[in-house]
Amino acid sequence: MAKARKPASRAKRRTRTTAKRNRRRPFRVGSLLLSWLLLVVVGLGAALAVYGLHLDSLVRDKFEGQRWALPARVWAQPLELYVGRPLTAEQLRAELDRLHYRPVAAPERPGTYAMRDDRILVRTRPFRFWDGAEADRYLSVRFADGKISRLADAGDGRDVALARLDAALIASIYPTHNEDRNLVRRADLPDLLVQTLLVVEDRGFYEHFGLDLRAIIRAAVRNVQAGGVVEGASTLTQQLVKNFYLTQDRTLERKLKEAYMAVLLERRYSKDEILEAYVNEIFLGQDRSRAIHGFGLAARFYFNSSLDELGIPETAMLVGLIQGPSRYDPRRFPERALQRRNLVIELMAEYGVISRAEADQAKQATLGLREGGGRPTGDYPAFLQLVRRQLQRDYRDEDLRSEGLNIFTTLDPVIQSELESATRERMPALDRGRSFPVGTLETAAVVTSVFQAEVLAMVGGRDPSFAGFNRALDAVRPIGSLVKPAIYLDALSRPERYTLVSTLSDRPVSLIAGDGKRWEPKNFDRKVYGSVELYDALARSLNLATVNLGLDLGVREVARTLANLGVARSFPVVPAVLLGSVSLTPLEVAQAYHTLANGGFRSPLRAIREVVDAEGRPLNRYPLAVEAVADPQAVYLTTWAMRKVIEQGTARSLSQRLPAGLTMAGKTGTTDGLRDSWFAGFSGDKVAVVWVGRDDNQPAGYTGGSGALVLWGDVMTRIDNEPLPDFAPEGIQLVQVVCGRTMMVPFKQGSTRMSCGRHRPQGGPDDETAAVAESPPSAADDGSAATRSSRRADRGDNFFLPGF
Structure with missing residues (x-):
């Protein structure tokens, strides 16, 4: 029989329970720690996932959106090549150098060229223009008599009708971070x-x-x-x-x-x-x-x-x-x-x-660094100010904030270079001519095309690279006799009353001005010539004849003609307007004279051809706006008289500088006290305006013909020009006229009987188309010492009283 187990004492039972509990505790603590660890890991994972979503959003926003702050690039107009274009091998080489093409023995890569005896081989660069992209080309350009005689593909020898070099970068408008x-x-x-x-x-x-x-x-x-x-x-x-x-x-x-x-x-x-x-x-x-x-x-x-x-x-x-x-x-x-x-x-x-x-x-090669790379070619602050103003005028602010714009301008680098060189060379000589310290005189100049209404070149001061005050855009100065073509245009628009050989009264004028003072203008040489023919009065810039003509037409009608020509600036409509009290900038003068050069068709001058975004899409197009504002026949007759300014009038010194066959028209302008010297004129395809004066408005000492005309001639004889067209508009006929000397004069059909009252038709009393006059020599042709004095250069410019 088994022996019965004694029950354990309470103390022993408590000890055994505690021991068992202690044996289970590490497992429970480890499980708890593991749980916490899992929670931390899950939390960190979740945090990393959320953070990853945030970073992923940043990655996508930047990579798929606008990645870079790109500057707006401003380009000059490209050089176009075609058979018959006036261009020498040296001029093409200079343009290639300006575009940083490399001279090599045999062009194999874009951006290289080789000079040969009578031709240039050039590998053009691919370029995306406003009207599409063009691939690189291998061209052979031959020259003869100052023109391109043949343009062909240098590979297969086929003739090429037209080719363009890539445009020159002239400015970059950088975003915020440069x-x-x-x-x-x-x-x-x-x-x-x-x-x-x-x-x-x-x-x-x-x-x-x-x-x-x-x-x-x-x-x-x-x-x-x-x-x-x-x-x-x-x-x-x-x-x-x-x-x-x-x-x-x-x-x-x-x-x-x-x-x-x-x-x-x-x-x-x-x-x-x-x-x-x-x-x-x-x-x-x-x-x-x-x-x-x-x-x-x-x-x-x-x-x-x-x-x-x-x-x-x-x-x-x-x-x-x-x-x-x-x-x-x-x-x-x-x-x-x-x-x-x-x-x-x-x-x-x-x-x-x-x-x-x-x-x-x-x-073994050198580093091969070349200067100027990646930077705009040249400094054109005056022209670029015009570009910026036209951008602000024609585009919304939000469009201009779009980065990566490509702005294709009208600047012609060849003409701009010649204008700058002429300015730098001539202005010190003009200072010396009046014993001024170098830098005393200032200048501004504008060159435009006739048919495209494009500003081709501009300087705003004697230092073309100075980016300060732009006189071409902002120097508002009295224009003097530059106003006179508008008066004669108004007269010749009334063929029932005036023709080129109509007689004008060159007699004193005395008027009471608005301030109660008497206005009594005088000719530049203080002489009076009595009766003069209309064209001669303009050619010699006679003030009295012009004032009498303007008063007959009406000062308000003259002001309206100026507005039609493109003068948008307001001015007091008083008789002094007839002698140039109107104050304008050189660009505003260029606008008015461009309308004359363009046959009476007004087109707003533009510095921008096209603007496209970074993808090549056009933001806005610049169509050539043309408006008929003057009778083409009257403009033709006025231009004929302005040709006489150069041939025999106040600018006749220029005629000695022009090559044979090159005809031009223009007008000198001088203001009271010789403070402003002007010349404005045009060839068949170019319009140019030059002003010379002082910023402090003190006398410059030059008339229009002795100051501005000289610089104008420097520029226009350096650049390519077409002569004025020989053809006349419909309704104009040439008639032989005798008035001291025999010459062919254009008339509007039906107006020939309205010439000088002393004229009698050479073809018979019933010949309506003839206006041949036989009359005594006028005062301008009497050969006297007074007349010779009156024909000195510039003596016909105006003399007006300030305040009108």
Whole structure:
């Protein structure tokens, strides 16, 4: 029989229970800790996921939206080539040099040319104009007698009707941060550049997922061995993230964020999209206040070339700059940059991008830097002020804030260059001519085209590169006798009363002005000529004849004619208007004279042809607005009289400078006290206006014919001009007239009997088409000393009293 177990004491039972409980506690504590750990992990995961969604949103917004703050680029008009265009080989070479084309033995790449005995071979650059993109072309241009005699494809010899060189960049309007880029698409990246970039910066680019773990481990080992940072492991994707989204702070937090965003970027976008963004974003140098971003602009900035024009040495140098644009700046540290470039060339050879022979040859090359690359050509502050004003006038502010605009202007670089050269050369001579300290006299000038109403060139002062006060746009000065063609146009618009040989009264005038003072104008030479013919009064700029004519027409009618010609500025309609008390800017004068040159058709002068956005879409078109505002027959007759200004009147000194067959028309202008010297005139296809004076309104000492006319002649004889057209508008006929001398004079049909009352028709008393006059010589032709004095240059300009 078994022995009964004694019940355990209460104390022993408590001890055993406590021991069991203690044996179970570690399991419970571990389970609790594990639960908390899981909660932390889940929480961190959720936080990382939410943070990832935030970063992913940042990545997409930047990458799919407007990636870069692009400047608006302002372009000059391109040089057009066609058979018959007046152009010499030297002029074409100068334009190619201005566009940074390279002279070579045999042009093989875009942007190169070769001079031959009677021709130029040129490889043009591809360019996207406002009316579409044009591919590069290989052209042969021959010259003869100062013109293009043949234009052909240099490859197959076929004739080419028309070709354009790429437009010259004349300005960049930078966004807020002064960053600049020439965007390049992935398809346009040269293989040499892509392969070199990957060899030097990211050999596993097309395999990794944004982070290169092997590179990270390798770099960590080498850095530990070296006791410092000697090698990095950032992929191109990480570099793009750093430049695109993050600051340059070297913190662990920034590096982790960079890695996370790199992975997100790789998940969202293709390798080619990432590579394209990288080559356009990477910082590669500094040009004063302008940051150079991307390989496209860097190629221009350092070598004045496009990416596809670069060879092995240039490509290696650009890729080498990635490691440190400041440290390896080739202009500041050429030896350091050369060493870095040659190291890149070695890597190119080591990994088979180029051959060993190519590498050895490339390392012998110089850095090959060229100045001026990537910057606008020339300084055109006066013209660019006009461009900005017309942009503000014709576009909404929100349109102009759209970045990456391409603004195609009307500036002709050849004419602008000649205008600037003539200004710099002539103004010191004019100072010396009146014993002024150099810099005393100022000037402004405008050149426009007749048929397109385009401003081709402009200077706002004697220093064309000075970006201060623009006298061409803002110097409002009395125009003097430049007003007179409007008066004679008004008269000749009334053929029942006036013809070119109508007799005008050149006798004293005395009027009471609005302030109670008497207005008594005088001829410039203080002489009185009695009766003069209408055309001669304009040619010799006789004030008394003009005032009597204007009073007969009515001052308000003259003011209306000025408004029709394009004078929009208001002015007091008083008799002094007849002698030029109207104050205008040189551009406003150019507008009025352009209407005369254009046969009475008014077109607002423009400095902008087209504006397109970054994708090439037009924002707004500038159609050529044309309005008939004057009788073409009267304009033709007025122009005929203005030709006499140059042939025998106050501007006859110009006729000695013009080549044979080149006819022009114009008018001198001088204001009271010789304060303002003006000349405005036109050829068959150009209009030019020049003002010379002083900013302090003190006497300049020059009449229109001795001051402004000289500079005007300097400019117009340097540039290509067509003569005034020989044909007359319908309803005009030439008639032989004898009035002291025999000459052919144009008349509006039916108006010939309304010539001088002393005239009798040579063809018989019933010949309505003849207006041949036989009369004694006028005072202008009597050969006296007084008459000879009256024909001195400029003595016909006006003399008016201020205050009218």
